């Protein structure tokens with residue numbers, strides 16, 4: 001087993017937290033408006049540190065997912081539900097409706113089959129990276145666990161497809177190195193096959209969207225964001241006023257599509273990648289968190305600038321969680 005897996009585990013969780021932290025002030029803001037605030041984002045962060053003083057629900061729930069996996073050396077439904085209920089006392093920062101309502105129901109003892117909301121929101125894809133890490137050497141379990149951990153809060157098929165795709169992408173990327181790169185064709189083959197042959201129309205639609213992302217990697221980040229910001233969003237949820245604008249809709253398909261699109265455009269450095277993700281526009285913190293998990297899994301902690309790690313609230317705790325999760329992984333799969 002490569003020794004640098006620990007670096008990848010920590011990189012992934014820090015990727016989520018940094019993307020979330022940097023994107024948080026820009027949640028619900030158009031990309032064009034975000035870029036009117038600064039010419040140099042790095043300088044802007046330095047001179048406005050107070051703006052970036054917290055992460056949100058994306059990182060909170062990712063850490064609770066990791067804690068649940070640590071407690072039971074893998075997936076255990078009761079532990080996961082207990083951790084998500086604990087999140088209500090964190091308290092939640094900028095939570096999505098789907099997560100909040102379903103987890104409140106779980107707290108009141110309603111079984112998950114009835115508690116889950118029919119939301120196709122980002123709540124599952126944004127918290128799934130620890131599953132992708134822990135099950136990177138057991139892809140059958142990865143898919144089962146990604147699905148099970150999703151449906152307890154989100155019964156909509158877009159949410160489970162997003163979780164599986166993201167977990168699979170993480171498992172792929174932690175085995176790659178920025179020194180040698182990876183094949184874009186292989187990356188798409190791997191994530192698309194993770195949700196293939198499902199007989200589910202929404203999963204099939206997701207596959208078509210991922211294919212479209214791959215086909216459009218030659219267009220600019222701005223053009224791509226305009227194209228994919230609301231892809232898959234249906235009436236009455238489509239936001240007419242943002243048609244033709246870069247404003248990522250908080251729907252799993254559009255957010256995952258935008259996060260993957262930006263990540264694949266910025267494979268030169270973690271810093272460039274995370275800056276672009278966190279300023280996507282619209283659901284910027286979640287694009288930052290989801291895309292940040294990809295960037296962190298690929299680049300690893302060693303390629304994440306120290307000042308960005310230090311910017312993150314509870315960074316010592318995040319490092320500790322990464323180490324504990326890695327230890328459990330090593331004991332089970334090492």
Ligand SMILES: [Mg+2]
Nearest residue numbers: 056057058285
């Ligand atoms: Mg958030």
